[in-house]
Amino acid sequence: MFGPATLRTIRLGIKSLLLHKLRSSLTMLGMLFGVFSVIAMLAIGEGASYEAQQQIKALGSTNIIVRTQKPPETEESSSGNSMWSAKFFGLKYRDAQRIQDTLLNLEMVIPIRETRREARVGANWYPTDVLGTVPEFLPASAIKINEGRWLTAVDEHRQSNVAVLGALAARALFPLAPPIGQTVLCGADRFEVVGVLEYQGLSNARGPTLDQCIFVPMSTSRSWFGDIQTKMTGGTFERTGIELHEIKVRVRTEGEVLDTAVVIEAMLASTHSEKDYEVIVPLRLLMQAEETKRIFNLVLGAIASISLLVGGIGIMNVMLATVTERTREIGIRRALGAKKKNIISQFLVETIVLSGTGGLLGVGLGLAGPYFVKLIDPERITVTKPEHVLMAFCISAAVGIVFGLYPAWRAANMDPVEALRHE
Amino acid sequence: MTRSATASAVTTIAELVGVERHYKMGENVVRALDGINLKIMSGEYIAIMGRSGSGKSTLLNLLGCLDRPTGGQYLVGGEDVSNLDDGQLSEVRGKKIGFIFQSFNLIPQLTVLENLEVPLFYQGRVGVESRAKAQRLAERVGLHGRLGHRPLELSGGQQQRVAIARALMNDPLFLLADEATGNLDSKTEEEILHLIDELHQDGVTIVVVTHNPRVAERAQKVVWLKDGVVERIEVNR
Numbered sequence: 001m002f003g004p005a006t007l008r009t010i011r012l013g014i015k016s017l018l019l020h021k022l023r024s025s026l027t028m029l030g031m032l033f034g035v036f037s038v039i040a041m042l043a044i045g046e047g048a049s050y051e052a053q054q055q056i057k058a059l060g061s062t063n064i065i066v067r068t069q070k071p072p073e074t075e076e077s078s079s080g081n082s083m084w085s086a087k088f089f090g091l092k093y094r095d096a097q098r099i100q101d102t103l104l105n106l107e108m109v110i111p112i113r114e115t116r117r118e119a120r121v122g123a124n125w126y127p128t129d130v131l132g133t134v135p136e137f138l139p140a141s142a143i144k145i146n147e148g149r150w151l152t153a154v155d156e157h158r159q160s161n162v163a164v165l166g167a168l169a170a171r172a173l174f175p176l177a178p179p180i181g182q183t184v185l186c187g188a189d190r191f192e193v194v195g196v197l198e199y200q201g202l203s204n205a206r207g208p209t210l211d212q213c214i215f216v217p218m219s220t221s222r223s224w225f226g227d228i229q230t231k232m233t234g235g236t237f238e239r240t241g242i243e244l245h246e247i248k249v250r251v252r253t254e255g256e257v258l259d260t261a262v263v264i265e266a267m268l269a270s271t272h273s274e275k276d277y278e279v280i281v282p283l284r285l286l287m288q289a290e291e292t293k294r295i296f297n298l299v300l301g302a303i304a305s306i307s308l309l310v311g312g313i314g315i316m317n318v319m320l321a322t323v324t325e326r327t328r329e330i331g332i333r334r335a336l337g338a339k340k341k342n343i344i345s346q347f348l349v350e351t352i353v354l355s356g357t358g359g360l361l362g363v364g365l366g367l368a369g370p371y372f373v374k375l376i377d378p379e380r381i382t383v384t385k386p387e388h389v390l391m392a393f394c395i396s397a398a399v400g401i402v403f404g405l406y407p408a409w410r411a412a413n414m415d416p417v418e419a420l421r422h423e
Numbered sequence: 424m425t426r427s428a429t430a431s432a433v434t435t436i437a438e439l440v441g442v443e444r445h446y447k448m449g450e451n452v453v454r455a456l457d458g459i460n461l462k463i464m465s466g467e468y469i470a471i472m473g474r475s476g477s478g479k480s481t482l483l484n485l486l487g488c489l490d491r492p493t494g495g496q497y498l499v500g501g502e503d504v505s506n507l508d509d510g511q512l513s514e515v516r517g518k519k520i521g522f523i524f525q526s527f528n529l530i531p532q533l534t535v536l537e538n539l540e541v542p543l544f545y546q547g548r549v550g551v552e553s554r555a556k557a558q559r560l561a562e563r564v565g566l567h568g569r570l571g572h573r574p575l576e577l578s579g580g581q582q583q584r585v586a587i588a589r590a591l592m593n594d595p596l597f598l599l600a601d602e603a604t605g606n607l608d609s610k611t612e613e614e615i616l617h618l619i620d621e622l623h624q625d626g627v628t629i630v631v632v633t634h635n636p637r638v639a640e641r642a643q644k645v646v647w648l649k650d651g652v653v654e655r656i657e658v659n660r
Contacts, residue, residue: 005547012533019532332528335489337517337545337593339510416489420524 013350016322027318028358030311031396035362038304038392039384040369045300046383049293056289058142058202059282062107064249064261066091066099068242071274086228086239089276096247098271099264103249105256108136111218112246114207115225119173119214120185126172129208130163130186132221140250143210148180148195155217162220163191167199168211184214189224191216257283304392311358312399319351319407330411331419340412347411351404352397359396363389436500436596436628437463437486443494444481444651455481457651458495463597463630468623470639471632473648482648483632487522487599488515500596517545521590525602527582529574535561535585536570542593553592560588564618580611587618597628604638616641 017024059065068090093111100109113132118125131137138150146167155162163184170179170193179193191214200211216224228241251260261281268277323330330343366389370382444456456478463469473479484490485497488504491512497505504515522528529538539557540549561570564584574582583603590598603619604612620641623629631638639645640659647654 004549005544008544008549015532328528329530332524332530333541333545334513335487335516335522335528336542336589337513339513339545341510342545417484420489420528 009346009349010353012346013353016326016350017354020322023318024354027314027354028361030314031308031355031358031399032362032365034304034308034311034399035359035392035396036365036369037307038300038395039363039366039389040373041300041304042297042388042392043366043370043382043384044373044380045293045296046385046388047381049289049296050383051381052289053286055202056282056286058200059280059285060140060142060250061254061283061286062251062257063140063282064251064257064264065280065282066095066247066249066264066268067278067280068245069276069278070240071276086241088241089274090242091244091247091277093243095268095271096244098267099247099249102267103260103263105251105260107250107252108140110134110137110140110248110250111244112137112248113218113221113225113243114245115221116229116231117186117214117225119169121173121182124173124175126169128166128169128212128214130214130216130221130225132216132218132225134218137215137248140248141210143200144198146196146198147178148193150195151215151217156219159219159223160217161189161191161224162194162216164195164197164215165193166197166209166211166213166215168209169214170196186214186216187225254283257281305395308395308399311355311396312403315351315355315400316403316407318354319347319404320410322350323347323407323411326411327414327419327422330414331416331422334414334416335420343412344408347408348401348404351408352400355396355400355404359393359400362396363393366392432465434465435462435498436465436467438498439485439495440498441495442485442492442497442505444478444485444490445493454651456485456492459651459653461646461653463628465596465628466623466626467644468629468642469631470642470645471630471648472634472639472645473654474634477648478651479632479634479648481651483599483601486630487520488512513545517542518593519596521593521595521598523583523586523590523598523600523603525605527574527579527586527606529582529585529589531574533573534570535566535572535574535577538574538585539570539589539592542589546593556592557588560591561585563591564588578611579607580614583607583611583615584618587615587622591622591627597630598622600629600631600633602633602635603631604635605633612637 071089096109096111100106110133115130115132116127117130118127119130120126133151134156135151135153138145145164148164150164151162154160163186165173165179165184173179173184174182179196182193183190184193197210200209202209227243228239231238231240249260249264251257258281261279261284265279268279333343367384370384373380373382439459439461442456442459443454446453446455459482471479471482481490485492488499491507492505495505496503499515499519502515504512507515530541533541536554536557539560540553543549543553558570561567564587566581566584566588569577569581574585577585600619604615607615616638619629619631629642631642633639643659645657645659647657
């Protein structure tokens with residue numbers, strides 16, 4: 001296959017392409033950008049869905065998360081409020097209890113309270129959420145202890161003033177000294193730091209990430225901070241009474257997640273007069289994300305195919321022009337003994353060299369793509385998969401062959417007599 | 424050239440037997456060639472003459488196996504080529520016929536050496552041997568030291584010399600020249616005609632198609648065409 005004759009044909013093809021350097025490189029550009037855009041788009045698409053999936057996976061695929069949500073404001077509820085009366089809504093302690101008592105397939109039920117406080121150590125201050133929770137929170141959250149220990153049942157029982165810091169909170173409050181054993185002031189209350197979590201690095205659309213939070217026992221949070229929080233917005237006080245901000249429910253297997261979620265939704269609907277909660281099922285989100293990714297890849301694939309198609313049409317156009325321009329040469333070669341297949345392979349090789357080189361350069365640019373993306377948007381994650389690169393290159397080569405066949409066929413089927421007479 | 428030694432045994436190289444070439448132009452049938460009988464013997468120098476429209480070009484295309492007759496037989500080296508397919512005809516062209524064209528017809532992007540190698544390339548015979556042969560033939564036609572040049576760097580006469588050398592590369596049964604000097608000034612024409620004479624003396628069989636009497640008078644035989652048939656054959660000298 002790669003005998004001296006083939007090598008000579010390839011060399012001849014390159015030589016002919018070099019005759020029209022500008023034209024050849026412009027044609028190649030079409031292919032280059034086609035391949036580049038395929039690789040870059042898929043890398044960005046994969047990156048985006050990778051990020052989303054990591055976030056969802058961090059929520060835990062066997063978890064069901066029930067969160068307090070501010071109910072929709074109605075006429076009577078807003079008019080009935082005086083300046084000092086608090087608005088009570090959201091998940092209750094008894095909701096958590098009821099879920100735990102009713103459903104028998106649960107691995108754990110974790111209530112969480114969030115209290116907005118300014119944490120302070122000496123001159124360092126850090127406004128954050130103090131999360132009151134139970135010891136089971138840690139295994140359910142796919143996060144690890146870096147230093148010290150996590151909250152225990154004894155802390156919970158004794159309402160101990162102990163706190164575990166998220167990695168970022170620890171860094172902000174104790175930039176120099178080791179935090180374990182030190183005291184941190186949350187609002188007006190003192191807590192002894194007993195542990196620091198590992199850095200997790202995930203974002204959280206709702207508020208502070210786990211890295212930024214401070215964790216205390218549920219019983220401590222309840223008796224120290226109470227249920228009513230006051231927030232000043234636009235010159236008016238808003239007092240809200242929320243018992244629990246979140247209940248995290250974990251079932252044993254992924255297969256039980258969806259059914260359990262339906263039951264929990266029904267239970268809450270029957271006991272809450274308003275929709276002051278939302279049920280988040282990470283597995284459901286994950287499935288949606290997979291589906292979205294599939295559609296996304298399909299759309300990207302279509303766009304990419306179009307750009308490759310356009311590149312292919314460009315190649316065909318140029319090759320047709322080349323064939324017409326070199327009619328005389330074709331005639332000469334035919335007169336000197338070239339068969340149709342010789343002419344076909346000559347022009348096909350030229351097309352393949354053109355699209356292949358464009359494709360290779362596109363692969364190079366595509367591999368460098370993530371670097372450019374990083375320059376524009378440092379936060380953006382891109383994932384370049386080798387099979388995508390290979391696919392893009394193979395498509396470009398295939399486009400070269402497909403769109404080169406017709407011009408080559410036309411060249412080969414010229415009448416030698418006519419071709420020799422061509423001016 | 425070593426042909427002079429073998430030229431003593433005269434053989435039939437090509438033979439046309441009642442060859443017809445008819446074209447359909449809508450309703451009408453144009454009889455470009457209408458029963459041609461002609462023999463080309465080895466070592467001959469034949470000129471084919473005639474006014475335009477006499478069938479000269481059609482005959483040239485048939486002799487060169489670029490076209491097929493619609494009737495009659497054409498034998499090249501004893502082989503009937505009238506009914507060969509396109510690929511087989513290409514092979515006959517590549518192995519048995521050497522073309523010389525009016526407009527030289529060199530491939531512009533190739534060097535002289537590469538142009539010379541083209542006929543052997545299509546027979547899969549490019550290599551050290553073809554290079555040596557190209558060098559030898561280039562010397563023979565007076566193109567010393569020009570092998571690395573491109574056609575456009577050469578004068579018309581030099582280009583035609585390259586074309587003649589190229590036509591000899593495949594050791595053809597005969598050289599087929601189409602107005603070989605039509606694009607040259609009279610001085611260069613004389614040089615090229617002289618070169619062709621020399622080749623003939625070396626034993627190369629030559630067929631020229633021309634309307635130029637100065638070219639025709641050098642041939643041994645002049646075949647006059649008229650309305651698609653051989654009108655008469657004159658023998659010079």
